[in-house]
Amino acid sequence: MENNREALLQTALNLFSEKGYSSVGVQEIADKVGVGKPTLYHYFKNKEGLLRALFDSYLLVDFPQLEKATERKDDIPYTLQAVAQEFCSLAMKNPEFYCLLIHLFYSGRKDEAYLATKPYLDRLENMILQVFESAAWQLGNMNGRQNQFAHSFLGMVFEYAFSNLQEGKSLQEKDINQLIHQFMHGIYS
Structure with missing residues (x-):
């Protein structure tokens, strides 16, 4: 399970730095990792929470x-x-x-x-x-x-x-x- 969290963080960092924060949706991040949006929300609550977790x-x-x-x-x-x-x-x-x-x-x-x-x-x-x-x-x-x-x-x-x-x-x-x-x-x- 912790691997999903790390994979979500790394994927979000890759996408945010490549495309910009506002151009990336949570569905895209979840799809790249191979998990559902509920998994992302379990760890980070929302996209802002994911960004704060990166910081x-x-x-x-x-x-x-x-x-x-x-x-x-x-x-x-x-x-x-x-x-x-x-x-x-x-x-x-x-x-x-x-x-x-x-x-x-x-x-x-x-x-x-x-x-x-x-x-x-x-x-x-x-x-x-x-x-x-x-x-x-x-x-x-x-x-x-x-x-x-x-x-x-x-x-x-x-x-x-x-x-x-x-x-x-x-x-x-x-x-x-x-x-x-x-x-x-x-x-x-």
Whole structure:
């Protein structure tokens, strides 16, 4: 029985990342796994519950590693490097999920999938915001723009990861170093 749950999760991830959440129905997922819709509903209640279970299985499990990367708040370049490196490392391990996450982050704010995953996305955003909040004393020109810096940083990392993963390229440490260097140059100027 547990195999059905895992098969439903994996199939949903494949289909959501390939076609988009709103283009996939529960019947299609159940058919691909070879179970009936009642089996899917037994495990996940509905399609939103299935999406949340994906986020629990991937992002919720990855949060401790991402949070650990933010620990050195006294050294903003080091911390941003560590966060970007960890995010890209996790994305390389689960490219389908991380492409889906990034896609949903930029989806419509009233979209069903966005609303279902908003608590996870907010937690990720707040984690990055806290890095900039903690560094505000170090960077005088950031004064009051911590939110803007956090969004810019997250957008830069998301774009780098998404474009490379979509093209099947690996995420190289030297490229991440250059991204952070470029971002820091913008902060300090």
